[in-house]
Amino acid sequence: MQVVRVAVLAFEGASLFHLSVPGMVFGVRPVPSGLAPYEVLYCAPTPGRVRCDQGMEIDVPGGLEAMEHADIVIVPSWNHPERTAPAALTAALQRAHLRGAQVVGLCLGAFVLGDAGLLDGRRATTHWACRELFIQRFPMANFLPDVLYVDEGNVITSAGTVAAIDCCLNLVRQRDGADVANRVARLLVTPPHRQGGQAQYIEQPVPSSHSENRLPGVLEWARKHLSEPLSVDVLADVARMSRRTFTRRFREATGATVLKWLAAERIARTQLLLETTDLSIECIASEVGFGSALTLRQHFATQLHTSPSSYRRLFCETKRTFRSNRRK
Incomplete structure:
Protein backbone atom coordinates (compact mmCIF):
# COMPACT_ATOMS: atom_id res chain seq x y z
CA MET A 1 0.00 0.00 0.00
CA GLN A 2 1.67 3.21 -1.19
CA VAL A 3 2.02 6.13 1.18
CA VAL A 4 0.43 9.49 0.33
CA ARG A 5 3.22 12.04 0.76
CA VAL A 6 2.34 15.50 2.07
CA ALA A 7 5.00 18.24 1.97
CA VAL A 8 4.34 21.23 4.26
CA LEU A 9 6.33 24.44 3.91
CA ALA A 10 7.92 25.85 7.06
CA PHE A 11 9.48 29.31 7.18
CA GLU A 12 10.67 31.92 9.66
CA GLY A 13 7.72 33.33 11.61
CA ALA A 14 5.32 30.66 10.34
CA SER A 15 2.03 30.26 12.18
CA LEU A 16 2.41 27.34 14.56
CA PHE A 17 -1.31 26.62 14.24
CA HIS A 18 -1.28 26.41 10.46
CA LEU A 19 1.91 24.34 10.49
CA SER A 20 0.22 21.81 12.77
CA VAL A 21 -3.08 21.51 10.87
CA PRO A 22 -1.85 19.13 8.10
CA GLY A 23 -0.09 16.95 10.66
CA MET A 24 -3.23 16.76 12.79
CA VAL A 25 -5.64 16.00 9.95
CA PHE A 26 -3.49 13.61 7.93
CA GLY A 27 -1.94 12.05 11.02
CA VAL A 28 -5.28 10.81 12.37
CA ARG A 29 -6.37 7.54 10.77
CA PRO A 30 -9.61 5.90 11.88
CA VAL A 31 -8.94 2.35 13.05
CA PRO A 32 -9.52 -0.06 11.45
CA SER A 33 -9.26 1.83 8.18
CA GLY A 34 -7.48 -0.28 5.57
CA LEU A 35 -6.49 2.97 3.89
CA ALA A 36 -3.14 4.13 2.57
CA PRO A 37 -1.33 6.10 5.28
CA TYR A 38 -0.29 9.72 4.95
CA GLU A 39 3.31 10.78 5.53
CA VAL A 40 3.67 14.45 6.47
CA LEU A 41 7.09 15.97 5.80
CA TYR A 42 8.11 19.52 6.61
CA CYS A 43 10.44 21.41 4.34
CA ALA A 44 11.96 24.90 4.28
CA PRO A 45 13.75 27.14 1.77
CA THR A 46 16.80 26.75 4.03
CA PRO A 47 16.81 23.55 6.14
CA GLY A 48 17.60 23.85 9.83
CA ARG A 49 16.05 25.62 12.81
CA VAL A 50 12.91 27.63 12.05
CA ARG A 51 11.36 30.02 14.59
CA CYS A 52 7.55 30.07 14.62
CA ASP A 53 5.30 33.03 15.34
CA GLN A 54 4.96 32.06 19.02
CA GLY A 55 8.73 32.02 19.54
CA MET A 56 9.11 28.25 19.43
CA GLU A 57 11.80 26.74 17.22
CA ILE A 58 11.40 23.57 15.20
CA ASP A 59 13.99 21.55 13.34
CA VAL A 60 13.24 21.23 9.62
CA PRO A 61 15.77 18.84 8.07
CA GLY A 62 14.46 18.96 4.49
CA GLY A 63 14.71 21.59 1.78
CA LEU A 64 12.31 22.39 -1.05
CA GLU A 65 13.34 19.20 -2.83
CA ALA A 66 10.77 17.45 -0.60
CA MET A 67 8.11 18.96 -2.85
CA GLU A 68 9.46 17.05 -5.85
CA HIS A 69 7.99 13.72 -4.74
CA ALA A 70 4.95 14.86 -2.74
CA ASP A 71 1.38 14.05 -3.71
CA ILE A 72 0.15 17.12 -1.81
CA VAL A 73 2.14 20.33 -1.29
CA ILE A 74 0.84 22.75 1.35
CA VAL A 75 1.80 26.37 2.01
CA PRO A 76 0.32 26.98 5.49
CA SER A 77 -0.12 30.76 5.56
CA TRP A 78 2.54 33.39 4.78
CA ASN A 79 4.07 36.27 6.72
CA HIS A 80 4.43 38.96 4.09
CA PRO A 81 1.51 38.85 1.63
CA GLU A 82 2.42 42.32 0.38
CA ARG A 83 5.76 41.00 -0.96
CA THR A 84 6.46 38.60 -3.82
CA ALA A 85 7.44 35.16 -2.57
CA PRO A 86 11.03 33.99 -3.25
CA ALA A 87 11.65 32.73 -6.77
CA ALA A 88 13.04 29.39 -5.57
CA LEU A 89 9.82 28.71 -3.69
CA THR A 90 7.46 29.68 -6.49
CA ALA A 91 9.51 27.64 -8.97
CA ALA A 92 9.24 24.57 -6.70
CA LEU A 93 5.46 25.02 -6.52
CA GLN A 94 5.24 25.36 -10.30
CA ARG A 95 7.18 22.13 -10.79
CA ALA A 96 4.98 20.29 -8.30
CA HIS A 97 1.86 21.54 -10.06
CA LEU A 98 3.14 20.59 -13.51
CA ARG A 99 3.75 16.97 -12.49
CA GLY A 100 0.23 16.68 -11.05
CA ALA A 101 0.61 17.25 -7.31
CA GLN A 102 -2.19 19.03 -5.46
CA VAL A 103 -0.89 22.45 -4.40
CA VAL A 104 -2.68 23.98 -1.40
CA GLY A 105 -2.51 27.50 0.03
CA LEU A 106 -3.97 27.69 3.53
CA CYS A 107 -5.00 31.17 4.68
CA LEU A 108 -2.39 33.69 3.44
CA GLY A 109 -0.53 30.85 1.74
CA ALA A 110 -2.84 31.62 -1.18
CA PHE A 111 -0.62 34.64 -1.87
CA VAL A 112 2.35 32.34 -2.53
CA LEU A 113 0.28 30.30 -4.99
CA GLY A 114 -0.68 33.57 -6.64
CA ASP A 115 2.97 34.58 -6.92
CA ALA A 116 3.63 31.23 -8.59
CA GLY A 117 0.99 32.07 -11.21
CA LEU A 118 -1.19 29.14 -10.16
CA LEU A 119 -4.30 31.23 -9.51
CA ASP A 120 -4.56 33.01 -12.87
CA GLY A 121 -7.97 32.22 -14.34
CA ARG A 122 -8.91 30.12 -11.32
CA ARG A 123 -11.27 30.68 -8.39
CA ALA A 124 -9.48 31.34 -5.12
CA THR A 125 -9.93 32.66 -1.60
CA THR A 126 -7.87 33.74 1.40
CA HIS A 127 -8.32 35.25 4.85
CA TRP A 128 -11.04 37.91 4.79
CA ALA A 129 -8.75 40.52 6.38
CA CYS A 130 -6.51 40.57 3.28
CA ARG A 131 -9.17 40.45 0.60
CA GLU A 132 -8.42 43.92 -0.81
CA LEU A 133 -4.69 43.22 -1.03
CA PHE A 134 -5.38 39.88 -2.71
CA ILE A 135 -7.61 41.49 -5.35
CA GLN A 136 -4.99 44.15 -5.97
CA ARG A 137 -2.09 41.72 -6.32
CA PHE A 138 -3.85 39.00 -8.33
CA PRO A 139 -6.42 40.63 -10.64
CA MET A 140 -6.44 37.58 -12.94
CA ALA A 141 -7.76 35.31 -10.18
CA ASN A 142 -11.51 34.86 -9.70
CA PHE A 143 -11.57 35.86 -6.04
CA LEU A 144 -14.33 34.49 -3.80
CA PRO A 145 -14.15 36.57 -0.61
CA ASP A 146 -16.60 34.84 1.73
CA VAL A 147 -16.07 31.08 1.36
CA LEU A 148 -14.20 28.59 3.56
CA TYR A 149 -12.09 27.12 0.77
CA VAL A 150 -12.02 26.75 -3.00
CA ASP A 151 -11.17 23.43 -4.63
CA GLU A 152 -10.01 23.83 -8.23
CA GLY A 153 -8.78 20.26 -8.58
CA ASN A 154 -5.02 20.37 -8.11
CA VAL A 155 -4.98 24.00 -6.90
CA ILE A 156 -6.76 24.64 -3.60
CA THR A 157 -6.97 27.72 -1.38
CA SER A 158 -8.62 28.33 1.98
CA ALA A 159 -9.61 31.07 4.38
CA GLY A 160 -7.95 31.37 7.78
CA THR A 161 -7.78 29.41 11.05
CA VAL A 162 -10.50 26.73 11.28
CA ALA A 163 -11.13 26.86 7.52
CA ALA A 164 -7.66 25.34 7.12
CA ILE A 165 -8.94 22.23 8.93
CA ASP A 166 -12.00 22.10 6.68
CA CYS A 167 -9.76 22.37 3.63
CA CYS A 168 -7.53 19.49 4.76
CA LEU A 169 -10.56 17.40 5.66
CA ASN A 170 -11.79 17.98 2.11
CA LEU A 171 -8.54 16.46 0.81
CA VAL A 172 -9.15 13.42 3.00
CA ARG A 173 -12.73 13.22 1.71
CA GLN A 174 -11.51 13.24 -1.90
CA ARG A 175 -9.25 10.26 -1.36
CA ASP A 176 -11.04 8.30 1.33
CA GLY A 177 -14.67 9.44 1.22
CA ALA A 178 -16.96 11.59 3.35
CA ASP A 179 -17.40 8.94 6.03
CA VAL A 180 -13.67 8.79 6.74
CA ALA A 181 -13.37 12.60 6.68
CA ASN A 182 -16.17 12.90 9.22
CA ARG A 183 -14.62 10.20 11.40
CA VAL A 184 -11.33 12.10 11.36
CA ALA A 185 -13.23 15.26 12.31
CA ARG A 186 -14.82 13.48 15.26
CA LEU A 187 -11.43 12.23 16.45
CA LEU A 188 -10.15 15.81 16.28
CA VAL A 189 -13.30 16.99 18.12
CA THR A 190 -14.04 19.44 15.33
CA PRO A 191 -17.28 19.95 13.38
CA PRO A 192 -17.94 17.46 10.55
CA HIS A 193 -16.49 18.26 7.14
CA ARG A 194 -18.07 21.44 5.80
CA GLN A 195 -18.53 22.44 2.19
CA GLY A 196 -16.12 25.07 0.93
CA GLY A 197 -18.94 27.36 -0.15
CA GLN A 198 -20.04 28.05 3.41
CA ALA A 199 -19.34 31.53 4.73
CA GLN A 200 -16.17 32.45 6.59
CA TYR A 201 -16.81 32.98 10.29
CA ILE A 202 -15.61 36.56 10.48
CA GLU A 203 -16.98 37.01 13.99
CA GLN A 204 -17.53 34.02 16.26
CA PRO A 205 -18.88 35.06 19.68
CA VAL A 206 -18.05 33.00 22.75
CA PRO A 207 -21.19 31.51 24.35
CA SER A 208 -22.27 33.85 27.12
CA SER A 209 -25.17 32.05 28.75
CA HIS A 210 -26.37 28.60 29.73
CA SER A 211 -29.07 28.63 27.07
CA GLU A 212 -26.56 29.48 24.36
CA ASN A 213 -24.42 26.51 25.37
CA ARG A 214 -27.34 24.24 24.40
CA LEU A 215 -27.02 25.19 20.74
CA PRO A 216 -24.30 22.63 19.77
CA GLY A 217 -26.58 19.88 21.07
CA VAL A 218 -29.37 21.18 18.88
CA LEU A 219 -27.12 21.06 15.81
CA GLU A 220 -26.22 17.45 16.52
CA TRP A 221 -29.88 16.61 17.09
CA ALA A 222 -30.78 18.20 13.76
CA ARG A 223 -28.10 16.18 11.95
CA LYS A 224 -29.66 12.99 13.31
CA HIS A 225 -33.14 14.04 12.16
CA LEU A 226 -32.42 15.48 8.70
CA SER A 227 -35.01 13.19 7.11
CA GLU A 228 -37.73 14.92 9.10
CA PRO A 229 -39.49 18.22 8.17
CA LEU A 230 -37.32 20.49 10.34
CA SER A 231 -38.12 24.17 10.80
CA VAL A 232 -37.04 27.11 12.91
CA ASP A 233 -39.90 26.46 15.32
CA VAL A 234 -39.01 22.77 15.70
CA LEU A 235 -35.36 23.54 16.46
CA ALA A 236 -36.26 26.41 18.78
CA ASP A 237 -38.46 24.01 20.76
CA VAL A 238 -35.59 21.51 21.02
CA ALA A 239 -33.32 24.31 22.25
CA ARG A 240 -36.03 25.55 24.63
CA MET A 241 -35.69 29.06 23.31
CA SER A 242 -38.08 31.53 21.80
CA ARG A 243 -38.06 31.64 17.99
CA ARG A 244 -36.49 35.11 18.03
CA THR A 245 -33.72 34.21 20.50
CA PHE A 246 -32.97 30.93 18.73
CA THR A 247 -32.77 32.58 15.31
CA ARG A 248 -30.31 35.18 16.58
CA ARG A 249 -28.10 32.71 18.41
CA PHE A 250 -28.19 30.22 15.56
CA ARG A 251 -26.79 32.84 13.18
CA GLU A 252 -24.16 33.86 15.75
CA ALA A 253 -23.05 30.25 16.18
CA THR A 254 -23.11 29.09 12.55
CA GLY A 255 -22.86 32.23 10.43
CA ALA A 256 -25.93 31.13 8.46
CA THR A 257 -29.70 31.05 8.59
CA VAL A 258 -31.43 27.85 9.68
CA LEU A 259 -32.60 27.13 6.14
Missing part, protein backbone atom coordinates in the same frame (compact mmCIF):
# COMPACT_ATOMS: atom_id res chain seq x y z
CA LYS A 260 -29.14 27.59 4.63
CA TRP A 261 -27.51 25.50 7.34
CA LEU A 262 -30.03 22.68 6.88
CA ALA A 263 -29.55 22.73 3.12
CA ALA A 264 -25.76 22.49 3.54
CA GLU A 265 -26.07 19.62 6.02
CA ARG A 266 -28.47 17.76 3.75
CA ILE A 267 -26.11 18.17 0.80
CA ALA A 268 -23.23 16.87 2.93
CA ARG A 269 -25.32 13.82 3.87
CA THR A 270 -26.24 13.40 0.20
CA GLN A 271 -22.56 13.33 -0.73
CA LEU A 272 -21.90 10.65 1.87
CA LEU A 273 -24.73 8.46 0.55
CA LEU A 274 -23.67 8.99 -3.06
CA GLU A 275 -20.14 7.93 -2.17
CA THR A 276 -20.93 4.95 0.05
CA THR A 277 -24.21 3.48 -1.23
CA ASP A 278 -26.00 2.54 -4.44
CA LEU A 279 -29.26 4.14 -3.31
CA SER A 280 -31.27 5.88 -6.01
CA ILE A 281 -31.48 9.66 -6.08
CA GLU A 282 -35.14 9.39 -5.04
CA CYS A 283 -34.27 7.29 -1.97
CA ILE A 284 -31.45 9.63 -1.02
CA ALA A 285 -33.74 12.65 -1.32
CA SER A 286 -36.07 11.03 1.20
CA GLU A 287 -33.23 9.98 3.52
CA VAL A 288 -31.78 13.51 3.76
CA GLY A 289 -35.08 15.36 4.00
CA PHE A 290 -35.35 17.08 0.63
CA GLY A 291 -38.62 15.32 -0.07
CA SER A 292 -38.19 14.89 -3.81
CA ALA A 293 -35.40 14.12 -6.24
CA LEU A 294 -36.11 17.41 -8.05
CA THR A 295 -35.56 19.45 -4.89
CA LEU A 296 -32.38 17.54 -4.14
CA ARG A 297 -31.03 18.17 -7.64
CA GLN A 298 -31.83 21.86 -7.42
CA HIS A 299 -30.00 22.30 -4.10
CA PHE A 300 -27.13 20.10 -5.26
CA ALA A 301 -26.65 22.18 -8.39
CA THR A 302 -26.80 25.43 -6.41
CA GLN A 303 -24.18 24.35 -3.87
CA LEU A 304 -21.88 22.09 -5.89
CA HIS A 305 -22.55 23.19 -9.49
CA THR A 306 -23.13 19.63 -10.68
CA SER A 307 -25.77 16.91 -10.53
CA PRO A 308 -25.91 14.04 -7.99
CA SER A 309 -25.36 11.47 -10.72
CA SER A 310 -22.37 13.33 -12.13
CA TYR A 311 -20.96 13.72 -8.63
CA ARG A 312 -21.26 9.98 -7.93
CA ARG A 313 -19.63 9.12 -11.26
CA LEU A 314 -16.81 11.65 -10.77
CA PHE A 315 -16.17 10.47 -7.21
CA CYS A 316 -15.83 6.87 -8.37
CA GLU A 317 -13.48 7.93 -11.18
CA THR A 318 -11.40 10.05 -8.80
CA LYS A 319 -11.08 7.19 -6.32
CA ARG A 320 -9.90 4.89 -9.11
CA THR A 321 -7.36 7.49 -10.23
CA PHE A 322 -5.93 7.98 -6.74
CA ARG A 323 -5.68 4.22 -6.21
CA SER A 324 -4.04 3.75 -9.61
CA ASN A 325 -1.49 6.45 -8.84
CA ARG A 326 -0.69 4.85 -5.48
CA ARG A 327 0.12 1.54 -7.19
CA LYS A 328 2.62 3.20 -9.54
Whole structure:
Protein backbone atom coordinates (compact mmCIF):
# COMPACT_ATOMS: atom_id res chain seq x y z
CA MET A 1 0.00 0.00 0.00
CA GLN A 2 1.67 3.21 -1.19
CA VAL A 3 2.02 6.13 1.18
CA VAL A 4 0.43 9.49 0.33
CA ARG A 5 3.22 12.04 0.76
CA VAL A 6 2.34 15.50 2.07
CA ALA A 7 5.00 18.24 1.97
CA VAL A 8 4.34 21.23 4.26
CA LEU A 9 6.33 24.44 3.91
CA ALA A 10 7.92 25.85 7.06
CA PHE A 11 9.48 29.31 7.18
CA GLU A 12 10.67 31.92 9.66
CA GLY A 13 7.72 33.33 11.61
CA ALA A 14 5.32 30.66 10.34
CA SER A 15 2.03 30.26 12.18
CA LEU A 16 2.41 27.34 14.56
CA PHE A 17 -1.31 26.62 14.24
CA HIS A 18 -1.28 26.41 10.46
CA LEU A 19 1.91 24.34 10.49
CA SER A 20 0.22 21.81 12.77
CA VAL A 21 -3.08 21.51 10.87
CA PRO A 22 -1.85 19.13 8.10
CA GLY A 23 -0.09 16.95 10.66
CA MET A 24 -3.23 16.76 12.79
CA VAL A 25 -5.64 16.00 9.95
CA PHE A 26 -3.49 13.61 7.93
CA GLY A 27 -1.94 12.05 11.02
CA VAL A 28 -5.28 10.81 12.37
CA ARG A 29 -6.37 7.54 10.77
CA PRO A 30 -9.61 5.90 11.88
CA VAL A 31 -8.94 2.35 13.05
CA PRO A 32 -9.52 -0.06 11.45
CA SER A 33 -9.26 1.83 8.18
CA GLY A 34 -7.48 -0.28 5.57
CA LEU A 35 -6.49 2.97 3.89
CA ALA A 36 -3.14 4.13 2.57
CA PRO A 37 -1.33 6.10 5.28
CA TYR A 38 -0.29 9.72 4.95
CA GLU A 39 3.31 10.78 5.53
CA VAL A 40 3.67 14.45 6.47
CA LEU A 41 7.09 15.97 5.80
CA TYR A 42 8.11 19.52 6.61
CA CYS A 43 10.44 21.41 4.34
CA ALA A 44 11.96 24.90 4.28
CA PRO A 45 13.75 27.14 1.77
CA THR A 46 16.80 26.75 4.03
CA PRO A 47 16.81 23.55 6.14
CA GLY A 48 17.60 23.85 9.83
CA ARG A 49 16.05 25.62 12.81
CA VAL A 50 12.91 27.63 12.05
CA ARG A 51 11.36 30.02 14.59
CA CYS A 52 7.55 30.07 14.62
CA ASP A 53 5.30 33.03 15.34
CA GLN A 54 4.96 32.06 19.02
CA GLY A 55 8.73 32.02 19.54
CA MET A 56 9.11 28.25 19.43
CA GLU A 57 11.80 26.74 17.22
CA ILE A 58 11.40 23.57 15.20
CA ASP A 59 13.99 21.55 13.34
CA VAL A 60 13.24 21.23 9.62
CA PRO A 61 15.77 18.84 8.07
CA GLY A 62 14.46 18.96 4.49
CA GLY A 63 14.71 21.59 1.78
CA LEU A 64 12.31 22.39 -1.05
CA GLU A 65 13.34 19.20 -2.83
CA ALA A 66 10.77 17.45 -0.60
CA MET A 67 8.11 18.96 -2.85
CA GLU A 68 9.46 17.05 -5.85
CA HIS A 69 7.99 13.72 -4.74
CA ALA A 70 4.95 14.86 -2.74
CA ASP A 71 1.38 14.05 -3.71
CA ILE A 72 0.15 17.12 -1.81
CA VAL A 73 2.14 20.33 -1.29
CA ILE A 74 0.84 22.75 1.35
CA VAL A 75 1.80 26.37 2.01
CA PRO A 76 0.32 26.98 5.49
CA SER A 77 -0.12 30.76 5.56
CA TRP A 78 2.54 33.39 4.78
CA ASN A 79 4.07 36.27 6.72
CA HIS A 80 4.43 38.96 4.09
CA PRO A 81 1.51 38.85 1.63
CA GLU A 82 2.42 42.32 0.38
CA ARG A 83 5.76 41.00 -0.96
CA THR A 84 6.46 38.60 -3.82
CA ALA A 85 7.44 35.16 -2.57
CA PRO A 86 11.03 33.99 -3.25
CA ALA A 87 11.65 32.73 -6.77
CA ALA A 88 13.04 29.39 -5.57
CA LEU A 89 9.82 28.71 -3.69
CA THR A 90 7.46 29.68 -6.49
CA ALA A 91 9.51 27.64 -8.97
CA ALA A 92 9.24 24.57 -6.70
CA LEU A 93 5.46 25.02 -6.52
CA GLN A 94 5.24 25.36 -10.30
CA ARG A 95 7.18 22.13 -10.79
CA ALA A 96 4.98 20.29 -8.30
CA HIS A 97 1.86 21.54 -10.06
CA LEU A 98 3.14 20.59 -13.51
CA ARG A 99 3.75 16.97 -12.49
CA GLY A 100 0.23 16.68 -11.05
CA ALA A 101 0.61 17.25 -7.31
CA GLN A 102 -2.19 19.03 -5.46
CA VAL A 103 -0.89 22.45 -4.40
CA VAL A 104 -2.68 23.98 -1.40
CA GLY A 105 -2.51 27.50 0.03
CA LEU A 106 -3.97 27.69 3.53
CA CYS A 107 -5.00 31.17 4.68
CA LEU A 108 -2.39 33.69 3.44
CA GLY A 109 -0.53 30.85 1.74
CA ALA A 110 -2.84 31.62 -1.18
CA PHE A 111 -0.62 34.64 -1.87
CA VAL A 112 2.35 32.34 -2.53
CA LEU A 113 0.28 30.30 -4.99
CA GLY A 114 -0.68 33.57 -6.64
CA ASP A 115 2.97 34.58 -6.92
CA ALA A 116 3.63 31.23 -8.59
CA GLY A 117 0.99 32.07 -11.21
CA LEU A 118 -1.19 29.14 -10.16
CA LEU A 119 -4.30 31.23 -9.51
CA ASP A 120 -4.56 33.01 -12.87
CA GLY A 121 -7.97 32.22 -14.34
CA ARG A 122 -8.91 30.12 -11.32
CA ARG A 123 -11.27 30.68 -8.39
CA ALA A 124 -9.48 31.34 -5.12
CA THR A 125 -9.93 32.66 -1.60
CA THR A 126 -7.87 33.74 1.40
CA HIS A 127 -8.32 35.25 4.85
CA TRP A 128 -11.04 37.91 4.79
CA ALA A 129 -8.75 40.52 6.38
CA CYS A 130 -6.51 40.57 3.28
CA ARG A 131 -9.17 40.45 0.60
CA GLU A 132 -8.42 43.92 -0.81
CA LEU A 133 -4.69 43.22 -1.03
CA PHE A 134 -5.38 39.88 -2.71
CA ILE A 135 -7.61 41.49 -5.35
CA GLN A 136 -4.99 44.15 -5.97
CA ARG A 137 -2.09 41.72 -6.32
CA PHE A 138 -3.85 39.00 -8.33
CA PRO A 139 -6.42 40.63 -10.64
CA MET A 140 -6.44 37.58 -12.94
CA ALA A 141 -7.76 35.31 -10.18
CA ASN A 142 -11.51 34.86 -9.70
CA PHE A 143 -11.57 35.86 -6.04
CA LEU A 144 -14.33 34.49 -3.80
CA PRO A 145 -14.15 36.57 -0.61
CA ASP A 146 -16.60 34.84 1.73
CA VAL A 147 -16.07 31.08 1.36
CA LEU A 148 -14.20 28.59 3.56
CA TYR A 149 -12.09 27.12 0.77
CA VAL A 150 -12.02 26.75 -3.00
CA ASP A 151 -11.17 23.43 -4.63
CA GLU A 152 -10.01 23.83 -8.23
CA GLY A 153 -8.78 20.26 -8.58
CA ASN A 154 -5.02 20.37 -8.11
CA VAL A 155 -4.98 24.00 -6.90
CA ILE A 156 -6.76 24.64 -3.60
CA THR A 157 -6.97 27.72 -1.38
CA SER A 158 -8.62 28.33 1.98
CA ALA A 159 -9.61 31.07 4.38
CA GLY A 160 -7.95 31.37 7.78
CA THR A 161 -7.78 29.41 11.05
CA VAL A 162 -10.50 26.73 11.28
CA ALA A 163 -11.13 26.86 7.52
CA ALA A 164 -7.66 25.34 7.12
CA ILE A 165 -8.94 22.23 8.93
CA ASP A 166 -12.00 22.10 6.68
CA CYS A 167 -9.76 22.37 3.63
CA CYS A 168 -7.53 19.49 4.76
CA LEU A 169 -10.56 17.40 5.66
CA ASN A 170 -11.79 17.98 2.11
CA LEU A 171 -8.54 16.46 0.81
CA VAL A 172 -9.15 13.42 3.00
CA ARG A 173 -12.73 13.22 1.71
CA GLN A 174 -11.51 13.24 -1.90
CA ARG A 175 -9.25 10.26 -1.36
CA ASP A 176 -11.04 8.30 1.33
CA GLY A 177 -14.67 9.44 1.22
CA ALA A 178 -16.96 11.59 3.35
CA ASP A 179 -17.40 8.94 6.03
CA VAL A 180 -13.67 8.79 6.74
CA ALA A 181 -13.37 12.60 6.68
CA ASN A 182 -16.17 12.90 9.22
CA ARG A 183 -14.62 10.20 11.40
CA VAL A 184 -11.33 12.10 11.36
CA ALA A 185 -13.23 15.26 12.31
CA ARG A 186 -14.82 13.48 15.26
CA LEU A 187 -11.43 12.23 16.45
CA LEU A 188 -10.15 15.81 16.28
CA VAL A 189 -13.30 16.99 18.12
CA THR A 190 -14.04 19.44 15.33
CA PRO A 191 -17.28 19.95 13.38
CA PRO A 192 -17.94 17.46 10.55
CA HIS A 193 -16.49 18.26 7.14
CA ARG A 194 -18.07 21.44 5.80
CA GLN A 195 -18.53 22.44 2.19
CA GLY A 196 -16.12 25.07 0.93
CA GLY A 197 -18.94 27.36 -0.15
CA GLN A 198 -20.04 28.05 3.41
CA ALA A 199 -19.34 31.53 4.73
CA GLN A 200 -16.17 32.45 6.59
CA TYR A 201 -16.81 32.98 10.29
CA ILE A 202 -15.61 36.56 10.48
CA GLU A 203 -16.98 37.01 13.99
CA GLN A 204 -17.53 34.02 16.26
CA PRO A 205 -18.88 35.06 19.68
CA VAL A 206 -18.05 33.00 22.75
CA PRO A 207 -21.19 31.51 24.35
CA SER A 208 -22.27 33.85 27.12
CA SER A 209 -25.17 32.05 28.75
CA HIS A 210 -26.37 28.60 29.73
CA SER A 211 -29.07 28.63 27.07
CA GLU A 212 -26.56 29.48 24.36
CA ASN A 213 -24.42 26.51 25.37
CA ARG A 214 -27.34 24.24 24.40
CA LEU A 215 -27.02 25.19 20.74
CA PRO A 216 -24.30 22.63 19.77
CA GLY A 217 -26.58 19.88 21.07
CA VAL A 218 -29.37 21.18 18.88
CA LEU A 219 -27.12 21.06 15.81
CA GLU A 220 -26.22 17.45 16.52
CA TRP A 221 -29.88 16.61 17.09
CA ALA A 222 -30.78 18.20 13.76
CA ARG A 223 -28.10 16.18 11.95
CA LYS A 224 -29.66 12.99 13.31
CA HIS A 225 -33.14 14.04 12.16
CA LEU A 226 -32.42 15.48 8.70
CA SER A 227 -35.01 13.19 7.11
CA GLU A 228 -37.73 14.92 9.10
CA PRO A 229 -39.49 18.22 8.17
CA LEU A 230 -37.32 20.49 10.34
CA SER A 231 -38.12 24.17 10.80
CA VAL A 232 -37.04 27.11 12.91
CA ASP A 233 -39.90 26.46 15.32
CA VAL A 234 -39.01 22.77 15.70
CA LEU A 235 -35.36 23.54 16.46
CA ALA A 236 -36.26 26.41 18.78
CA ASP A 237 -38.46 24.01 20.76
CA VAL A 238 -35.59 21.51 21.02
CA ALA A 239 -33.32 24.31 22.25
CA ARG A 240 -36.03 25.55 24.63
CA MET A 241 -35.69 29.06 23.31
CA SER A 242 -38.08 31.53 21.80
CA ARG A 243 -38.06 31.64 17.99
CA ARG A 244 -36.49 35.11 18.03
CA THR A 245 -33.72 34.21 20.50
CA PHE A 246 -32.97 30.93 18.73
CA THR A 247 -32.77 32.58 15.31
CA ARG A 248 -30.31 35.18 16.58
CA ARG A 249 -28.10 32.71 18.41
CA PHE A 250 -28.19 30.22 15.56
CA ARG A 251 -26.79 32.84 13.18
CA GLU A 252 -24.16 33.86 15.75
CA ALA A 253 -23.05 30.25 16.18
CA THR A 254 -23.11 29.09 12.55
CA GLY A 255 -22.86 32.23 10.43
CA ALA A 256 -25.93 31.13 8.46
CA THR A 257 -29.70 31.05 8.59
CA VAL A 258 -31.43 27.85 9.68
CA LEU A 259 -32.60 27.13 6.14
CA LYS A 260 -29.14 27.59 4.63
CA TRP A 261 -27.51 25.50 7.34
CA LEU A 262 -30.03 22.68 6.88
CA ALA A 263 -29.55 22.73 3.12
CA ALA A 264 -25.76 22.49 3.54
CA GLU A 265 -26.07 19.62 6.02
CA ARG A 266 -28.47 17.76 3.75
CA ILE A 267 -26.11 18.17 0.80
CA ALA A 268 -23.23 16.87 2.93
CA ARG A 269 -25.32 13.82 3.87
CA THR A 270 -26.24 13.40 0.20
CA GLN A 271 -22.56 13.33 -0.73
CA LEU A 272 -21.90 10.65 1.87
CA LEU A 273 -24.73 8.46 0.55
CA LEU A 274 -23.67 8.99 -3.06
CA GLU A 275 -20.14 7.93 -2.17
CA THR A 276 -20.93 4.95 0.05
CA THR A 277 -24.21 3.48 -1.23
CA ASP A 278 -26.00 2.54 -4.44
CA LEU A 279 -29.26 4.14 -3.31
CA SER A 280 -31.27 5.88 -6.01
CA ILE A 281 -31.48 9.66 -6.08
CA GLU A 282 -35.14 9.39 -5.04
CA CYS A 283 -34.27 7.29 -1.97
CA ILE A 284 -31.45 9.63 -1.02
CA ALA A 285 -33.74 12.65 -1.32
CA SER A 286 -36.07 11.03 1.20
CA GLU A 287 -33.23 9.98 3.52
CA VAL A 288 -31.78 13.51 3.76
CA GLY A 289 -35.08 15.36 4.00
CA PHE A 290 -35.35 17.08 0.63
CA GLY A 291 -38.62 15.32 -0.07
CA SER A 292 -38.19 14.89 -3.81
CA ALA A 293 -35.40 14.12 -6.24
CA LEU A 294 -36.11 17.41 -8.05
CA THR A 295 -35.56 19.45 -4.89
CA LEU A 296 -32.38 17.54 -4.14
CA ARG A 297 -31.03 18.17 -7.64
CA GLN A 298 -31.83 21.86 -7.42
CA HIS A 299 -30.00 22.30 -4.10
CA PHE A 300 -27.13 20.10 -5.26
CA ALA A 301 -26.65 22.18 -8.39
CA THR A 302 -26.80 25.43 -6.41
CA GLN A 303 -24.18 24.35 -3.87
CA LEU A 304 -21.88 22.09 -5.89
CA HIS A 305 -22.55 23.19 -9.49
CA THR A 306 -23.13 19.63 -10.68
CA SER A 307 -25.77 16.91 -10.53
CA PRO A 308 -25.91 14.04 -7.99
CA SER A 309 -25.36 11.47 -10.72
CA SER A 310 -22.37 13.33 -12.13
CA TYR A 311 -20.96 13.72 -8.63
CA ARG A 312 -21.26 9.98 -7.93
CA ARG A 313 -19.63 9.12 -11.26
CA LEU A 314 -16.81 11.65 -10.77
CA PHE A 315 -16.17 10.47 -7.21
CA CYS A 316 -15.83 6.87 -8.37
CA GLU A 317 -13.48 7.93 -11.18
CA THR A 318 -11.40 10.05 -8.80
CA LYS A 319 -11.08 7.19 -6.32
CA ARG A 320 -9.90 4.89 -9.11
CA THR A 321 -7.36 7.49 -10.23
CA PHE A 322 -5.93 7.98 -6.74
CA ARG A 323 -5.68 4.22 -6.21
CA SER A 324 -4.04 3.75 -9.61
CA ASN A 325 -1.49 6.45 -8.84
CA ARG A 326 -0.69 4.85 -5.48
CA ARG A 327 0.12 1.54 -7.19
CA LYS A 328 2.62 3.20 -9.54
